[in-house]
Amino acid sequence: MQRLLGFVVLIVFAAQAVAQVGRPQPPAAQVEQSEATLKTNPNDSAARGALLNYYFRNSALNPAEAVPARRRHILWLIQNAPASELAGLPAATIDAVGxxxxxxxxFKLASDAWRSQTAKPDTxxxxLANAARFFKLSDKEFTMSLLDRAHTLELDNKEISAxxxxxxxxxxxxxxMVNQNGYPLAADPRLIQSAAAQQAREALTTSRNPYAxxxxxxxxxxxxxxxYYSRKLAFDPSPLAESALLRAVSLAPGDREIAALMNEFREIQRQKAAAGVPPGVSPGAAPPPPATPGAPVRATAIPAPPAGPQVTADDLKKIAVGMKREELLKLGQPAGRVVMSDGGHLSExxxxxxxxxxxxxxxxxxxxxxSVEIP
Structure with a gap:
């Protein structure tokens, strides 16, 4: 049970830590210059992108300044450049609460603007994909319908399927609630019985889209x-996950990307088993006892990776077997981290x-x- 605690604490810690990573911010003069640039050239995507990131990621900025500025830039994108890459970024979304x-x-203004754009016959x-990014948490049923339409228009687009x-x-x-790296921070137990949830469950058994x-x-x-292991979900979704992945493999047996995702699933299951996570643990059960000195795994065994630049695909190609942890962390912050004791060795x-x-x-x-694994 102590190893279970370590597994749970570390995987949840990773989700929270990534959400709090700070980034260097441009000086005020540069922000003012970018705003001035857009007044004369509103189509300057570099300036607008820099401002979107500034207002979105600068935790030191007063929300009274950041919120209306974000709203102004996001509404301009939806109304004038809805197909642009900027319009589909996390920085171009607005949440109503949370x-x-x-x-x-x-949120209301942007929602209305996106619905107007997606209602056009030549969308x-x-x-459609950018609009889906905006509604992905607030209206999952609508989001699935948007992505279904986008998939119909571009059947070979793997990103839309994903x-x-x-x-x-x-x-x-x-x-x-999901942070910018994909980590879920909150869930509503009432929604697992919603029409959207039922539609999604049915899709796992009927869809012929292997990438989805x-x-x-x-x-x-x-x-x-x-x-599940942070007690925010009342059921273990692993059986559903395995069933969906097995169907995907059967539909595209030679696809390397799908095989890589299946391997990721198996690795997560292996780590859970190695950490002593039994199948069907009830989130409502009493929590495991605190770890004691000398326990195989402790949340404080390894310091959290320091805040740094986000690792890119090119950065991963620089990583080699034999590299020390300190050198690896200089490349930037991992999205998630699991640490456990494995046969007397510390495995990360x-x-x-x-x-x-x-x-x-x-x-x-x-x-x-x-080892280094890149799909």
């Missing part, structure tokens, strides 16, 4: 572990992702990189 940048007025797949799988998982788990199924299975196993697994998109996994044994 955190310091929540903006109920802006492109990119516009986004649909993401939404299936969010709907089934009733997730209500594979991504749904992976997210159910990964996000589901965070929610770092997961890397950007905006919920899996980049790879690095394993360390006793502080030394032992």
């Amino acid at each position: 955190h310091r940048l929540a903006d109920p007025q802006g 492109s797949a990119m516009v 986004r649909l799988g993401d939404e299936y998982a969010l709907a089934i788990m009733g997730a209500t 199924l594979a991504k749904a299975g992976y997210m159910l196993s990964w996000q589901g572990a965070v929610l 697994t770092y997961q890397y992702s950007v905006a919920g998109q899996h980049l790879g996994r690095v394993r360390l044994t006793d502080g030394i990189v032992s």
